[in-house]
Amino acid sequence: MAEEFSIHLKVWRQEGPDQPGKLVDYTLNNVNEHMSFLEMLDVLNEQIVAEGKEDPVEFDYDCREGICGSCNLVINGRAHGPKAMTCTCQLHMRNYSDGDTIVVEPFRAKAFPVIKDLVVDRSAFDRIVEVGGYVSIKTGSAPDANSIPIDKSVADTAFDYATCIGCGACVAACPNSSASLFTGAKLAHLNRLPQGEPERKKRTIAMVEQMEEEGFGDCSNYAECEAVCPKGISISAIAEMRRNYMKAALAGEEV
Amino acid sequence: MARYGPNEHDVLIVGGGGAGLRAAIAVAETNPELSIAVVSKVYPMRSHTVSAEGGSAAVIKDNDSFDDHAYDTISGGDWLCDQDAVEAFVKEAPKELLQLEHWGCPWSREEDGSIAVRSFGGMTNKRTWFAADKTGFHLLHTMFQTTMKYDPIQRYDEYYVTRLLVDNGRCQGVVAIELATGKIEAIAARSVIMCTGGCGRIFPFTTNGNIKTGDGMAFAYREGVPLKDMEFVQYHPTGLPFTGILITEAARAEGGHLLNKDGYRYLQDYDLGEPKPEPIHRSMELGPRDRLSQAFEKEEEKGRTIEGPYGSYIHLDIQHLGEEIIDRKLPFVRELCLKYENIDPVKEMIPVRPVVHYMMGGIDTDIHGATKLDGLYAAGETACVSINGANRLGSNSLTELLVFGARAGQAAAEFASEQKPFSSALEALATDESRRIEKGFFSENGSNPESIASIRQEMYQAMEKGVGIYRSEDSLERSQEKIQELQERLMNVSIEDHSYTFNTELVAALELSNMLDISEAIIQSALQRTESRGSHQRVNYPDRDDEHFLAHSMAYKSEVGPPKIEYQPVTITRWPPGERVYGH
Numbered sequence: 001m002a003e004e005f006s007i008h009l010k011v012w013r014q015e016g017p018d019q020p021g022k023l024v025d026y027t028l029n030n031v032n033e034h035m036s037f038l039e040m041l042d043v044l045n046e047q048i049v050a051e052g053k054e055d056p057v058e059f060d061y062d063c064r065e066g067i068c069g070s071c072n073l074v075i076n077g078r079a080h081g082p083k084a085m086t087c088t089c090q091l092h093m094r095n096y097s098d099g100d101t102i103v104v105e106p107f108r109a110k111a112f113p114v115i116k117d118l119v120v121d122r123s124a125f126d127r128i129v130e131v132g133g134y135v136s137i138k139t140g141s142a143p144d145a146n147s148i149p150i151d152k153s154v155a156d157t158a159f160d161y162a163t164c165i166g167c168g169a170c171v172a173a174c175p176n177s178s179a180s181l182f183t184g185a186k187l188a189h190l191n192r193l194p195q196g197e198p199e200r201k202k203r204t205i206a207m208v209e210q211m212e213e214e215g216f217g218d219c220s221n222y223a224e225c226e227a228v229c230p231k232g233i234s235i236s237a238i239a240e241m242r243r244n245y246m247k248a249a250l251a252g253e254e255v
Numbered sequence: 256m257a258r259y260g261p262n263e264h265d266v267l268i269v270g271g272g273g274a275g276l277r278a279a280i281a282v283a284e285t286n287p288e289l290s291i292a293v294v295s296k297v298y299p300m301r302s303h304t305v306s307a308e309g310g311s312a313a314v315i316k317d318n319d320s321f322d323d324h325a326y327d328t329i330s331g332g333d334w335l336c337d338q339d340a341v342e343a344f345v346k347e348a349p350k351e352l353l354q355l356e357h358w359g360c361p362w363s364r365e366e367d368g369s370i371a372v373r374s375f376g377g378m379t380n381k382r383t384w385f386a387a388d389k390t391g392f393h394l395l396h397t398m399f400q401t402t403m404k405y406d407p408i409q410r411y412d413e414y415y416v417t418r419l420l421v422d423n424g425r426c427q428g429v430v431a432i433e434l435a436t437g438k439i440e441a442i443a444a445r446s447v448i449m450c451t452g453g454c455g456r457i458f459p460f461t462t463n464g465n466i467k468t469g470d471g472m473a474f475a476y477r478e479g480v481p482l483k484d485m486e487f488v489q490y491h492p493t494g495l496p497f498t499g500i501l502i503t504e505a506a507r508a509e510g511g512h513l514l515n516k517d518g519y520r521y522l523q524d525y526d527l528g529e530p531k532p533e534p535i536h537r538s539m540e541l542g543p544r545d546r547l548s549q550a551f552e553k554e555e556e557k558g559r560t561i562e563g564p565y566g567s568y569i570h571l572d573i574q575h576l577g578e579e580i581i582d583r584k585l586p587f588v589r590e591l592c593l594k595y596e597n598i599d600p601v602k603e604m605i606p607v608r609p610v611v612h613y614m615m616g617g618i619d620t621d622i623h624g625a626t627k628l629d630g631l632y633a634a635g636e637t638a639c640v641s642i643n644g645a646n647r648l649g650s651n652s653l654t655e656l657l658v659f660g661a662r663a664g665q666a667a668a669e670f671a672s673e674q675k676p677f678s679s680a681l682e683a684l685a686t687d688e689s690r691r692i693e694k695g696f697f698s699e700n701g702s703n704p705e706s707i708a709s710i711r712q713e714m715y716q717a718m719e720k721g722v723g724i725y726r727s728e729d730s731l732e733r734s735q736e737k738i739q740e741l742q743e744r745l746m747n748v749s750i751e752d753h754s755y756t757f758n759t760e761l762v763a764a765l766e767l768s769n770m771l772d773i774s775e776a777i778i779q780s781a782l783q784r785t786e787s788r789g790s791h792q793r794v795n796y797p798d799r800d801d802e803h804f805l806a807h808s809m810a811y812k813s814e815v816g817p818p819k820i821e822y823q824p825v826t827i828t829r830w831p832p833g834e835r836v837y838g839h
Contacts, residue, residue: 058757062301063464065500065591067392070301090594115435116756130403135359148356149368159361159386162393166300186400190359 004030005098009044011057012105017113017121023103033094037081038064038071040093041104059118064089066230069165072172073118074105079169079228087167087230107172111179111215122168124214125182131210132203133186135195148194161189163231170225170233176217181225183211184237191244201248208245264409265289265671266664267428267444269416269471271299273307273391274635274656274663275450276398277351281664283405286672292442294411294431296466296762299399303452303464304656307391308503308587310383311653313348315370319380321345328651329830331377331543332615332644333789334805335484338828340622340640344651344658351657352384360397361386373584374508375650377543377837379536383650388503388587394653411442415762418688419447419474419631422678426478426630430688434762437755439692441685445671448624448663449475449633450656453614457770457777459715461611462494462501471637473769475618476776480626481809481821483639485773486781486791487615489647490724492547494610497565498595502607504649506588507540509580511573513547514604515559521569525550528838538838545646545790546837548609552724563606570604577601609724613652615643615790616780619809619823624663630670634663641807645789696750696764705747707763714741714767718774722781727794731782735817738774745771776810779817784808801832 006029014021028047031040038061045056060070071088075081081091096102104118112120150158162185170181187204190196196203212218219238226235266282268275271293282291295302314324324345329336356362356370363371363385375383386393402408413434420428420441428443454469455461476482492513493502507513510533515521520530520539527546528538535541551569554560560567573581573588578601581589585600592598592605617639624632624640635656642655714737721734745768752760786800787793806822813819 055754062297062466063306065306066594067389068301068305070298086594092594126403129400134400134404135357136404150364151368152364152366155361155364155368159363159393162359162361162386162396163389165392189361193359193361195357196359 004032007031007096007099008101010101010103011044011118013057013117014114016116021114031093033092035093036064036089037073037075037091037093038089057118058116061089066090067165069167072107072120072167072169074107074172076103079107079172080230084227085230085232107168109171109177109216111177112168112171122166124216125166125168125179127214128179128183128207128210129186131206132199133190133207135190135199137198150194154192158189158193161185161233161237164233165231167230169228169230171216173224173228174217175222175224176220178219178225179211179214179216180219180238180241181229181233181235183207184241185233187241187244188237200244204241204244205248208241262440262442263677264292264442264444266446266448266667267292267294267442268448268450269294269429270302270450270452270635270637271295271297271410271412272302272450272452272635272656273304273395273398273653274660275299275302275448276395276402277657277660278448278450278634278664278667279402279408280398280405281661282668283407285665285668287407289407289668289671291408292411292444293402293408294414294416294429294442296413296415296434298412299410300395302395303467304391304395304653306464306501307394307653308388308501309375309505309508310373310385310390310650311352311394311657312375312378312383312648312650313352313654314345314382315349315352315384316372316381319382323379324348324382326830327378328642328648329644330833330835331648332642332646333799333835334801334832335641335644335788335807335825337641337826338830339826341642342828343622344642344655347658348654351654351661355394355397355657358397358401360393363387373505374534374536374541375648376504376507376541376547377537377648378650383508385505388505388585390653415765416470416474417692417765419478420681420684421478421628422680422684424629425675426628427677427681430685432761434757437758439685439689441681443677443681445675446630446632446667448667449618449631449637450635450660451637453636454770454773455611455613457714457774458611458718460494460499460719462491462499463611468766468770469637469773470766470769471633472618473772475626475628475631475633476772476810476812478628478631479812480628480631481619481811482616482773482776483619483807483809483823484616484641484645484780485614485777485810486722486784486808487645487789488611488722488777489544489613489615489790490548490609491544491612492551492609493571493607495591495596496563496568496606496608499610500591500595501610501612502571502588502591502605503585506571506573506585508534509573509584510534510576511540511571513540514570514572515554516561516569517559521554521559522547522550525553526838542837543646543648548724549792551609561606566608568606568608571607572604573600574602574604613647615639615641615645615647620663622662623666624659625666632663632667634659645791692761695746696748696761697753698749704749705744707748707760707767710741710744710748711767713737714771714774717741722777725792725794726781728782731778735775735778735782738771738778739816742771742775772812776818779820780808780810783820805832
């Protein structure tokens with residue numbers, strides 16, 4: 001069995017959206033290297049419940065296999081922790097040693113208000129998608145002949161952008177709290193497919209403007225988002241979004 | 256989203272996974288005037304559909320046919336499938352997948368730009384569409400984004416349904432707890448569609464996420480709707496030991512081998528064909544899941560599996576596919592192995608063992624998703640139409656939730672369009688339910704309080720011992736008694752967390768009561784089926800018995816004690832019962 005070790009935690013505690021929050025210190029003496037980061041927080045909560053002085057720490061999680069986009073923690077200042085291409089739920093305690101201090105905070109942004117402790121409201125993302133992140137034109141009733149043939153390289157690139165799980169790490173990592181990587185990825189997926197092409201301009205303008213409306217900042221090419229994205233979405237999505245937006249907006253065409 | 260006045264809708268869908276979202280879109284397209292509620296205990300993108308990996312089956316290539324897909328499904332299900340449902344299913348399957356394509360689903364492509372398809376267990380032809388090995392994610396994401404374009408669809412995210420509202424013999428909505436506030440309220444609807452998925456969490460070792468507690472099955476069962484074919488529990492042959500995380504069948508479809516402790520492809524000893532270097536359809540590693548999981552048990556009995564800290568296992572070897580193929584076709588497999596087992600499948604073999612994966616049984620529905628209760632519909636894993644019979648083929652379930660999600664949505668929309676008035680008793684029913692929860696879980700319950708965790712642990716043990724891959728009368732009876740005892744002990748649970756916001760302890764208690772009710776239906780159905788068919792293997796009854804059991808088990812809830820089991824004939828259209836032959 002794996003040896004147990006101790007860690008010190010500084011965890012963001014906040015009662016509700018309008019209440020002040022603060023970092024609270026905890027020490028855990030029974031951590032082992034096989035635990036995932038979230039299991040370590042479960043152990044913390046068991047300890048808190050046993051002591052009976054305060055409520056357990058609220059945090060979001062679900063699939064625990066890096067696909068659902070729920071677990072969203074800033075760990076020692078970095079969204080999803082120290083490992084590249086890894087969600088919080090896939091991070092294991094073997095990355096830490098006895099005596100380490102770990103600061104755990106929510107994904108902070110003006111557009112992501114804290115609900116409680118480490119849980120934030122990311123419904124702003126839904127509202128960006130609501131204004132155009134879909135295909136609404138009639139694309140023919142299947143199955144006529146075959147489906148629309150799509151060049152493999154185009155399909156593969158669209159697939160890569162479609163792997164965005166909407167976790168919001170890009171926003172949390174960005175000094176401007178921009179949602180450009182998220183929005184860019186959604187646009188880059190749909191805009192390059194033949195079924196998404198007819199609505200490209202309208203979609204781009206609507207989603208970019210909704211992003212601003214929600215209070216996300218602009219992109220200044222820090223590329224912090226790309227570095228923390230657990231799915232490795234390329235920042236080229238942002239360049240593509242801006243190009244499409246400028247073209248659509250400057251052309252002043254009916255959209 | 257602000258709501259005004261009482262919570263009233265035309266169609267209410269419980270569950271925001273694949274079946275639920277497909278149903279919601281179908282309702283909106285059938286009648287744009289209808290108001291639609293999607294009530295889910297989690298944000299829809301966390302629904303378990305998101306974890307489906309391998310793909311979705313539908314005939315699309317010239318060398319394939321609907322009849323082949325139907326025959327594979329029916330023989331794979333050991334002739335317990337309703338063949339009229341299977342015929343409808345295979346015909347509508349390509350239409351549904353192309354529809355998803357039109358909504359922007361990034362299906363993987365061949366070099367010539369056409370849809371790529373892969374082989375899958377028990378299928379004669381390549382017909383499994385895929386989006387790498389994240390098919391469920393892309394399918395769900397595509398539908399989630401598509402629901403956003405329909406204004407009438409209103410979401411109730413993080414609402415936990417506790418019961419159905421039934422009055423005058425008609426289902427008219429649900430009672431639900433808003434998890435953020437703890438408020439218990441009625442949400443009325445003219446028709447309700449259950450899309451709550453499976454119940455793998457009644458077992459200790461499962462691929463299913465924490466949320467898969469069979470809620471919808473329990474709600475319908477308590478209202479007198481029968482649960483059909485509940486004894487058929489699918490063990491997927493390749494889960495990672497300890498976590499139970501699934502390694503997709505696509506790993507074998509691409510050419511992966513299953514090896515025992517001597518490095519021997521042992522499936523050749525179990526009437527599954529000759530080992531060839533290349534994958535052969537309906538042979539060896541591409542046999543059906545029930546037969547593969549049963550072979551593992553036999554191999555374990557012979558002492559030819561490997562002993563590990565978390566039980567015995569065998570190896571899945573994909574090293575010979577090479578890094579390029581693994582990264583292109585099975586990226587998620589590599590990611591899961593690296594992150595959870597610290598193993599790189601490019602250079603090492605993957606330890607795997609059978610793991611509870613899927614319920615073939617569920618809420619009894621007809622071919623339109625309608626149950627025996629007026630106004631109540633069901634689709635997806637929670638329903639039993641039945642197209643899966645005694646053993647589901649891999650990649651039929653994603654297609655099933657699309658085809659029957661759409662059908663149930665359409666039928667529920669038509670029912671709701673009649674605009675039958677709501678009963679005046681609904682509010683009172685909701686108040687009763689609120690009292691039941693208060694009284695049942697928050698009051699001091701005697702001198703001998705029970706803990707949720709220990710009841711759950713004992714349920715796990717009872718289910719694992721009683722309803723494993725091979726089942727004996729003895730162990731089933733013992734498990735039956737155990738579950739009954741646990742149901743009584745659950746009455747003595749008292750919840751310590753009295754807070755209103757996100758009371759996870761209360762939800763855990765309610766989920767546990769659902770799981771115990773479903774467990775009794777599974778055990779009793781298994782006990783009474785004295786034959787072996789598909790995933791249901793009885794040790795003293797090793798043969799299939801068509802004379803007595805070419806029939807669906809229908810479990811009806813009793814006031815006290817185990818459910819009453821009745822049988823309903825299987826619909827046979829063009830494929831009379833025959834022998835299941837693999838590897839020839």
